[in-house]
Amino acid sequence: MDVDLRKVRYFVAVAEELHFGRAAERLHIAQPVLSRQIRALEEELRAQLFVRDRRSTELTAAGRQLLEDSRPILASADALRRRVALAARGASTFTIGFMPGITVTEPVRALTERHPDLEVELVRTTWDDQTQVLHDGRADVGIVRLPVDPRGLTVRPMFSEPRVAILPASHRLAGKESVDVADLADEHLLNDPDAVPEWRAVATELRTGGGARPRGFRSIEEKLEHVAAGLGIAIVPLSTSEYYTRPDVTHVPVGDLPPGQVALAWVASRRSRLIYEFAELVTA
Structure with missing residues (x-):
């Protein structure tokens, strides 16, 4: 059985809002449509995802598990779309996420000297999204401050600081x-x-x-x-x-x-030559 990603997106909206009305507004669909989609997902998974009464909506144990597993799946789907769109346009772009206080000037210059036609973009991240930008495809690599959730990532230490x-x-x-x-x-x-x-x-x-x-x-x-x-x-x-x-x-x-630890991270399943080349530059 293949799980419909659209239904999963609907589920995540309800799980985050814990309110079908607010989730429907967020998704720009009618509430009855949303309710039907959630019921269909529950039937497909053969599991109850929410407990509802007139005053509240709560996740079941199955719902909490699905929420934990859904976010990386949806992020991967978003990343796939972004990378395919870039490839379709023939774009040669490499995006680096970095945390405040960290400078990436030297490795970026070294990378662009090796690849003059490469367009390098820089994205400043925060504690909340420093790994999210990797999972959803907004950045190819990220210079992160540890600790981070390492699931699905390759994390290569760079340096420590007081x-x-x-x-x-x-x-x-x-x-x-x-x-x-x-x-x-x-x-x-x-x-x-x-x-x-x-x-x-x-x-x-x-x-x-x-x-x-x-x-x-x-x-x-x-x-x-x-x-x-x-x-x-x-x-x-x-x-x-x-x-x-x-x-x-x-x-x-x-x-x-x-001391605080700084590391380079990227999605472990990525096999981009540029990622490994940049990793060599920043850890040299």
């Missing part, structure tokens, strides 16, 4: 040569605590239950604005703090934090 605390310029710890994680225990961390488990283990606000729920930031610039306003501190790689300098914030090394 992590520092970003503080307001007037902060009590500003100007110190180095601090320990324990010195930051009373601060509000703007990172997700799971990303800095050493801080999470000593954080006063987490022990007292008064900590604010971590929020996502769309950019490093947004995070720096919050630090400058005195709304918290952030832990970032040294290269990021040096790249995004401003007079109202400062950085201090955190001596007992393990």
Whole structure:
């Protein structure tokens, strides 16, 4: 039995919205049509995917499994379409994703010197999409900051670098040569605590239950604005703090934090000669 990708897309929309009406609006189809498609998918898979009542829609265990498996499948389908479209146009394009604070100038120049007709495009990524751009075909390779989910990827280490605390310029710890994680225990961390488990283990606000729920930031610039306003501190790689300098914030090394790791990643099933050539350039 072949699973219809259109039905899978419909399922993912409902699973993410947990509301058939909102999912139908998002998909630009009528709600009864969406409901019929989901029922048809359940019949094909011989599994109930949702539990619905008048007040809520919840995923079943089978639905949670399907959601986990569906996202990489749909991303691969999107990537396939993008690459085929480029090939049909005769385009010779190589796209590199990179995280803030990382410069790719030298390997890009080396690649274009070897291939003068190659069009190289650069895409800045975030913690949220640094591997997603690989799976969905927006980038051929990505220079990522670990940890990432390695499933379906080849990940080749590049280098490590210290992590520092970003503080307001007037902060009590500003100007110190180095601090320990324990010195930051009373601060509000703007990172997700799971990303800095050493801080999470000593954080006063987490022990007292008064900590604010971590929020996502769309950019490093947004995070720096919050630090400058005195709304918290952030832990970032040294290269990021040096790249995004401003007079109202400062950085201090955190001596007992393990260094951050930077790696090159690409979809493991890809066999592009350019990918392996670029990998050689960045890891030389």
